[in-house]
Amino acid sequence: MIKVTALAKSYGNRPILSDVRAEFSSGHLTSLIGPNGAGKSTLLMLIARLLAPTSGIITIDGTDIASLAVGDYAKRVATLRQRPDCNMRLSVEELVTFGRFPHSRGRLTAEDRGAVNEAIAFLSLEPLRNALIDEISGGQRQMAFLAMTIAQETQCLLLDEPLNNLDMKHAVQIMQALRTLCDELGRTVIAVIHDINFAANYSDHIVAMKDGAVHAAGSVSEVVTESGLGELYGLDLEIVERQQGCLCNYFTQKGKTR
């Protein structure tokens, strides 16, 4: 379990996060939602240790993450940033193999190769195995980076907008893959997700953020309500419950947006 206590982050005098408290339970998929600039990505990068907090504590299974060595942390938590700006000429297979670096330190064992093959198969990337990542589409590259993160085989995965740039089919494929990771492999997934419908239909828990603080947190049914989301985004929403899942309709507004 990852627990965030009294976390604050500011750049100079400008606070980005203040007094954030949240818990992310093991084996579950938690979505971070909220309007732009709410501090979702910053929170995720603080948990990933890619940013240092101004104050506050983040623990993983009771251990302060600041006390763990970089190499050890990489065996427990894998991070995929939004749009990794990487223009290197590597094949998809080579990229995914780098996901094994925390374990292999460059010397691949049979186990490492197995994990790479599994990650490639898991996201159906077999046809692209030898394609160069600077020559495939943005969505395919996103899938390749996700495969690298999965090959890292960590207990916890942090994903910043994994659905960015993806068409509907790829987006569904990734959300289903994340569900499988939680349900069958017991992984903990924390993802920043902008599409409220994906968040509502695939998550176990939702943490909604607004203005650098946690606005609401809880199970999907607790957070995804017309009044709650309306207040969070400043929009009129209609939530339609169907057999296959729920649908938040915010596309048409009665008046001008608030």
Added chain:
Amino acid sequence: MPSREVCLGVGRAAVKRATIPVAFTALCLVSLTVGVNRMSLMALASLSDEAWLTLTASRLPRLAALVLTGVGLATCGVILQHVVRNRFVEPATTGGLEAAKLGILVALSVAPASGALVRASLALGFCFAASLIYVALIGRLQVKNTILVPVIGLMYGSVLGAIAEFYAYSRNMLQSMQGWLLGDFSKIVEGNYEIVWLVLPVVCAAYAFAHRFTLLGMGSDVATSLGISYRAMVALGLLLVSTTVAATVVAVGAVPFVGLVVPNVVALRQGDNLARTLPSVALGGASLVLVCDILGRLLIYPFEVPIGLTMGGVGGLLFLLLIVRQRR
């Protein structure tokens, strides 16, 4: 039984893989046999003292210096490109070379009788400091664009070069500086080039850390997520680069373009995974230096054109071709 196509494919791949090592070996042999002092294989076989002296005192040291310089410069070019995350940088375009120049000048003026080791140490120190400052400078850039990064490096290098020139001018060393700075292998004989062997441990270290340097090329976030202490690796990379620059500048002078052209050609053909491409980069660098040196020795035979000039011509042409190719 594998089909004929598969056999042919495997054969072709083997030939392709063998191209660089075979070319490299051939160039080494040619380099040994070219020279004013005629040294036939017959004479060597008959154990003629003169032929053996020419071989061990001049030809072999020169070959070693050529190969080590080529291997070192190409390797440190590719490391710097991964550290800075830009394909158009090499020590000569990021101020490293000018800083090494300044280091040697300081060594020459403070302790004129000092040996190669003292000069190389000061060159290393200056080059390392200048590279750290350059990387910190680039890290602070808000807009990172492919052209801006090397252009800032060139400006930074010019400032350092101006300081070095002023220092040389004020101590009346300007002419001698231009003399030793132009890359030249013709003065290499046994006893005055050994400092260049420093390249060997550098290349071994580069190979040992190849995976980590590739990860640096993916950026600090990816590298950190995969368990690398980013700053320490950047410092190590710059230290390796500075050691190579210092050792080669002290032994043979500045040889341009090797660190720029060779890594780019290899990346186009084989990609950026250093664990796989470093051998090609190293041998490619050595081959390019050998070709330019042989050219320089033959062009106005029995005199020599310094390699700084031939490399400037050949390397510059290759670099232009690369740019034209990338545009298409």
